[in-house]
Amino acid sequence: MRAAALLLLLASFGADAIVIRDDVPDSRYRLAAAEFPALADMPGEGHGVLIAPGWVVTAAHAVGWQHAVDSVVVGGAPRAVRRIVVHPGYKPPPQAMIDAALKSGDWEAFFAFAAASDDIALIELAEPVADVAPARIYDGRALGKVVRIIGRGATGTGTKGHSLHGPNRTELRQGYNRIDSEDARWIGYRFDAPPKALPLEASIGSGDSGGPILVAVGKQWRVAGLTAWKRGQVEGTELRPGRYGETCYGVRLGSYAGWIEETMASGRDSGETAGR
Template sequence: MNRYLLFVLLAISSTASAIVIRSDVDDAKYRIPASAFPALADMPGEGHGVLIAPQWVLTAAHAAPMHDMEQTVSIGGVERKVESVINYPTYTRMPEALAKEALASGDPAKIHQFLATSDDIALVKLAAPVRDVAPVPLYRGNEEIGKTVQIIGKGATGNGADGQLPHGSHRTILRRAFNAITGAGARYLWYQFDPPPSGLPLEGVLGSGDSGGPVMIYNNGTKQLVGLGSWIRSAPGNGLQAGLYGQVVYNVRVSRYVKWIDSVILDKASEALAEHPGTLF
């Protein structure tokens, strides 16, 4: 399926985007310099990932580069060549027919059902280790519910009263917002876009173009990666419009996949050492 078409179609219920902000707060308060989070990886075109080890980026599978070694990702403002992409073994891309059906009917219920059972996570192995940016550690606990999280992205924007800008770019400037995890399941964590006055002072949600973007918490004084932007569910009565108050954002639950992440990185490191004994990776 054409990647751009997938992002356009899934804007109705998936592909989380850049930061959509409160309607009563100045956008300038959400903007941050690129240096505030250098471990953010910009995928080709749109979408994000996070550097979690010198040679590894973690992202949502549907946002991962599709052509492996033909692609690069940008980390810290530097283009880094991709060696390979490793999707979670049971990940399946959403059928194009399902997206078209939802677009025609205005009912994304079947998309939601599909996405809820999807293991939307992938590892991107870089051709060379990143030495100039520090990786972000993974959250390895299981007490995410109730935690305030920080979300970061460069995708589309808008505000909770008007929704996401319908024709806005999916790669804008870096913004940061906050929310609180309200639920967790086997695959996903989720939070809701609450309107003022109940929302946090810098309440926000991811929007189109920020799939794979980081959701982070402070744990024992350390910023840790707890989730990855994946898909959204519009508020009841809002049809297919994204970014309105009441929207729920679903994020890949990193703690659910830490054993797989560790095993892939360890296996690849063992393979590399076998091929190049004595080399540090």
């Protein structure tokens, strides 16, 4: 069995959402939307986070595959999109690379490509959001910290994983994990099986790309990262996402704080794409 790099929300086999322990009832992972109203829902699947009244941050690939993002849902209401600004360092994986990995079962080249990309984008809204408080970015060290992950995507359990074929938008869930790797671009965590697992240990499943990875600062949850990609399991050429043992990676937002602030302040970026 080899590790496979699985970029979430690829058109060929989708993205990932909250996958849970086998021995804990699903009801304990369910989350009311009011508990984190800054969560943004992309059209169809995928997420982002409201970080300023007029701005949502998300993973670049969560918007890049979609034909158009005219609006996003924040606080239960659709919010019109003015424009999308993709980080100039984002590189979508070549289809030939994906096809070769699917055929051979060898995902190492794909893994290296994904790890070298700046998978982040900003969505400027047509009007500021006045009825939802933006989430604050966490810019400290995350290594060793327990994080909270949130998403509405595909679900399953650590023994069986989840289907590659959807559905990729389900009920809102949350779970927890512990950051065990951190570098300039990424924070990462492993989906452990009991008895090593946290009480509400979780991984991500198809449809969660761009969703928040949260760190507690006092009584406040701040956004340390955005769900992006993972090293799942593959047997032969069969992908088996959502199983115990996979490692998940999120965009480390603190590393992009300068770009985020500059983009929101200046309104200029060579990677701009129309939201309409």
